[in-house]
Amino acid sequence: MLTVEHLTKRFGANTAVDRASFTVDRPMMIGIIGRSGAGKSTFLRMMNRLTDATEGRLLFEGRDVLQLKGAEKRGWQSDCAMIFQQFNLVPRMDVVSNVLHGTLARRGTLATMFNLYPREDIHRAIDILERLGIAAHAAKRAEALSGGQQQRVAIARALMQDPKVILADEPIASLDPMNAQLVMDSLRRIHDEDGRTVIANLHTLDTARRYCDRVIGMRDGRIVFDGTPAQLTTGVARDIYGAGADFSENATSTEIRDPVATAIIRAAEVAV
Numbered sequence: 001m002l003t004v005e006h007l008t009k010r011f012g013a014n015t016a017v018d019r020a021s022f023t024v025d026r027p028m029m030i031g032i033i034g035r036s037g038a039g040k041s042t043f044l045r046m047m048n049r050l051t052d053a054t055e056g057r058l059l060f061e062g063r064d065v066l067q068l069k070g071a072e073k074r075g076w077q078s079d080c081a082m083i084f085q086q087f088n089l090v091p092r093m094d095v096v097s098n099v100l101h102g103t104l105a106r107r108g109t110l111a112t113m114f115n116l117y118p119r120e121d122i123h124r125a126i127d128i129l130e131r132l133g134i135a136a137h138a139a140k141r142a143e144a145l146s147g148g149q150q151q152r153v154a155i156a157r158a159l160m161q162d163p164k165v166i167l168a169d170e171p172i173a174s175l176d177p178m179n180a181q182l183v184m185d186s187l188r189r190i191h192d193e194d195g196r197t198v199i200a201n202l203h204t205l206d207t208a209r210r211y212c213d214r215v216i217g218m219r220d221g222r223i224v225f226d227g228t229p230a231q232l233t234t235g236v237a238r239d240i241y242g243a244g245a246d247f248s249e250n251a252t253s254t255e256i257r258d259p260v261a262t263a264i265i266r267a268a269e270v271a272v
């Protein structure tokens with residue numbers, strides 16, 4: 001399904017991604033972990049063609065997507081939707097219009113400028129918002145929503161493209177633990193129910209272990225681990241993060257607690 005061969009990106013003398021290779025033979029949820037600067041974002045950006053690779057091949061269903069140009073390249077970008085840490089919504093625009101922007105690639109600029117969307121697209125946008133539990137906010141400006149709600153709007157916008165792959169670059173890095181959990185639950189459900197592949201850069205080990213079928217560890221641009229969450233032991237994690245014997249997993253934890261526990265902690269915090 002997906003084959004990555006010796007994928008490399010150099011910025012001058014700095015090799016951000018160094019001959020990364022792996023294959024994915026069925027839809028799955030993959031977490032990419034590694035310390036800051038390991039090359040995780042650059043990898044996703046190459047995959048989505050936001051940045052050009054220096055060397056290597058990236059075959060999706062037999063086609064090298066790195067060679068695509070013009071309409072074919074845009075078609076791939078539509079098949080391979082990306083969500084970002086900072087959501088990238090239009091803050092003053094209402095939620096449903098933000099979601100409808102996901103159809104931009106297959107629509108004329110004028111129609112998009114004047115918000116002329118076919119009725120069936122509007123219905124589909126509302127259905128997707130409902131699925132993500134945020135349809136009640138459809139008419140609000142995006143900026144009026146919490147971070148977690150905004151990230152779910154961004155996921156809804158991605159789903160409007162009906163992508164085969166969803167790339168998520170640190171999707172929960174700006175969120176509190178409860179919202180982080182809601183967003184990760186949504187991504188997992190989209191994989192489970194729709195069979196879409198999800199590849200997420202994650203800065204926390206516990207999230208990768210909890211939500212992913214497979215974890216890829218990057219260090220200095222290279223893939224140094226590729227296995228199941230069960231194989232991701234503390235020793236392996238220490239190697240990925242290049243840490244010493246004092247390495248603590250808590251340092252990479254989002255501490256996602258269960259909602260009841262979080263509510264109790266919040267209430268206690270307000271009381272003091």
Ligand SMILES: Nc1ncnc2c1ncn2[C@@H]1O[C@H](COP(=O)(O)OP(=O)(O)OP(=O)(O)O)[C@@H](O)[C@H]1O
Binds near residue numbers: 016034036
């Ligand atoms: N546009 C760029 N120009 C020059 N160097 C870059 C550029 N983008 C990334 N780099 C460099 O490439 C390396 C990998 O960066 P990248 O952002 O991919 O890492 P990362 O693992 O995603 O880190 P973080 O979690 O901090 O985002 C770093 O050394 C970074 O400084």
